[in-house]
Amino acid sequence: QLQLQESGPGLVKPSETLSLTCTVSGGSISSSSYYWGWIRQPPGKGLEWIGSIYYSGSTYYNPSLKSRVTISVDTSKNQFSLKLSSVTAADTAVYYCARGEPRTHWGQGTLVTVSS
Amino acid sequence: DIQMTQSPSTLSASVGDRVTITCRASQSISSWLAWYQQKPGKAPKLLIYKASSLESGVPSRFSGSGSGTEFTLTISSLQPDDFATYYCQQYNSYWGTFGQGTKVEIK
Numbered sequence: 001q002l003q004l005q006e007s008g009p010g011l012v013k014p015s016e017t018l019s020l021t022c023t024v025s026g027g028s029i030s031s032s033s034y035y036w037g038w039i040r041q042p043p044g045k046g047l048e049w050i051g052s053i054y055y056s057g058s059t060y061y062n063p064s065l066k067s068r069v070t071i072s073v074d075t076s077k078n079q080f081s082l083k084l085s086s087v088t089a090a091d092t093a094v095y096y097c098a099r100g101e102p103r104t105h106w107g108q109g110t111l112v113t114v115s116s
Numbered sequence: 117d118i119q120m121t122q123s124p125s126t127l128s129a130s131v132g133d134r135v136t137i138t139c140r141a142s143q144s145i146s147s148w149l150a151w152y153q154q155k156p157g158k159a160p161k162l163l164i165y166k167a168s169s170l171e172s173g174v175p176s177r178f179s180g181s182g183s184g185t186e187f188t189l190t191i192s193s194l195q196p197d198d199f200a201t202y203y204c205q206q207y208n209s210y211w212g213t214f215g216q217g218t219k220v221e222i223k
Contacts, residue, residue: 102150
């Protein structure tokens with residue numbers, strides 16, 4: 001059974017870089033032709049699609065975040081990662097990792113707060 | 117950018133009611149539309165993909181229809197477990213876009 005788990009700091013200072021990792025278990029991140037990606041949800045608000053990485057390594061980003069976002073894969077660890085630079089309070093959200101497009105499997109989500 | 121607009125934003129209904137939620141795309145997305153259900157504190161759950169295909173394990177009271185720019189999610193007989201927020205998502209372009217959500221509340 002495929003499972004995804006987000007990990008990373010729960011508190012990030014303004015102007016710094018938010019870094020999260022998604023660990024995949026129950027399946028290989030590189031053996032199937034899937035998209036792996038990130039979605040976020042500010043407290044009390046709706047979902048925002050951040051970006052995806054295809055198993056081949058191609059990346060796709062939300063144009064509104066593209067200049068600040070990097071998604072990468074570490075197949076040796078069966079993980080993929082999100083980096084969001086120059087964060088502000090507006091980046092405070094629950095961040096989810098997920099597989100597929102559309103998103104068939106989701107992590108439980110992790111709250112990241114941007115505050116000094 | 118493709119914008120997705122859901123209506124209504126909030127819907128009050130009773131158990132047993134037939135419920136319909138609409139999602140409109142700002143340009144044609146063919147049938148590349150998904151519907152998710154989200155409960156408080158939980159990750160979204162995929163209900164419908166490719167506009168009308170039911171995800172495995174999802175009750176048959178959920179159905180989706182539409183193509184192009186207009187889509188609907190229908191719950192044929194609302195059950196207590198269905199009170200939640202529902203989101204549509206287009207995946208036609210290289211990046212996805214979600215609708216703003218529809219909260220289904222108890223009447």
